[in-house]
Amino acid sequence: MASVTRFAQDEPALFKAAQDFVALFADCPDPVIAVARQAKTPNAQIAWTLLGTALFQDRDCSQMKDLLAAFYRAFPEEKLWTLPVPAAAAINGIVEEVFNSDNWSMFEHVAGIFWSVGLFARRHPDLVSWTAERSPEEMWRDMGEIYFMGKSKSRPKASAAIYRILAPAPLGLGIRCRDSRRMPPLPLTMGARRYLAILGPAKDNGFADLSAEEKQKLANACFKALSPKRPYAAAHSMQFFLEDGADGFICREWTERCAKCPFYEYCNYAENQGGRKYEN
Numbered sequence: 001m002a003s004v005t006r007f008a009q010d011e012p013a014l015f016k017a018a019q020d021f022v023a024l025f026a027d028c029p030d031p032v033i034a035v036a037r038q039a040k041t042p043n044a045q046i047a048w049t050l051l052g053t054a055l056f057q058d059r060d061c062s063q064m065k066d067l068l069a070a071f072y073r074a075f076p077e078e079k080l081w082t083l084p085v086p087a088a089a090a091i092n093g094i095v096e097e098v099f100n101s102d103n104w105s106m107f108e109h110v111a112g113i114f115w116s117v118g119l120f121a122r123r124h125p126d127l128v129s130w131t132a133e134r135s136p137e138e139m140w141r142d143m144g145e146i147y148f149m150g151k152s153k154s155r156p157k158a159s160a161a162i163y164r165i166l167a168p169a170p171l172g173l174g175i176r177c178r179d180s181r182r183m184p185p186l187p188l189t190m191g192a193r194r195y196l197a198i199l200g201p202a203k204d205n206g207f208a209d210l211s212a213e214e215k216q217k218l219a220n221a222c223f224k225a226l227s228p229k230r231p232y233a234a235a236h237s238m239q240f241f242l243e244d245g246a247d248g249f250i251c252r253e254w255t256e257r258c259a260k261c262p263f264y265e266y267c268n269y270a271e272n273q274g275g276r277k278y279e280n
Contacts, residue, residue: 020262025237031065081121116147189239
């Protein structure tokens with residue numbers, strides 16, 4: 001399997017560019033947290049973070065932010081979990097309005113996820129205390145109550161929710177748990193997968209051929225190497241690598257159309273590189 005240590009030794013300039021990319025995008029708002037922070041209470045912020053994380057699949061960051069913002073306008077604050085619950089038609093109608101279609105792999109599950117997060121919040125009426133009284137492992141186990149948070153051993157959505165809840169601002173909500181020394185695997189987003197396969201340690205080693213466990217192990221090692229003091233900052237930043245946004249790739253939007261991107265001379269998707277320019 002690809003070695004992060006070998007990559008850093010063999011390609012020091014490219015590795016330094018990745019570290020600079022992480023630093024540059026550390027303040028780029030996470031789409032789930034950006035909407036959750038609109039809530040006035042920590043309880044509501046946690047609940048909206050759980051909803052956004054459970055729904056986040058098969059849509060890019062900008063689209064998910066638009067959908068969550070639309071849900072929040074329709075059902076702000078505690079309306080996510082107070083009774084009576086919204087009708088499925090109302091929930092699905094928001095999805096169709098935002099996406100101009102019901103053509104989404106998650107469409108038939110959205111209402112169930114919404115109701116499930118609401119039920120979870122009613123079962124745990126003080127979510128701040130729920131977090132404070134539990135270790136990350138116990139939080140991960142409890143999140144199995146939420147529809148589409150997963151029942152498998154890995155449960156990547158539950159892991160992503162834990163990091164979003166616990167990470168300090170601006171990466172997360174900064175809520176405390178009982179013992180944060182043993183954290184779950186770091187979130188492996190599509191942007192991070194693209195980085196690892198295109199410019200990172202697996203660019204010459206067939207990232208697609210690795211098992212899910214090998215991909216996660218490589219990602220964790222890479223994130224820790226890129227940001228030893230805050231590995232989650234690397235996982236957070238890399239989600240924006242070649243990720244579609246409102247106007248092309250999000251990384252283009254943040255780097256003046258690639259001109260100020262640390263990856264400019266390495267990335268075949270960088271704009272204004274003559275024959276190397278790729279169409280989005």
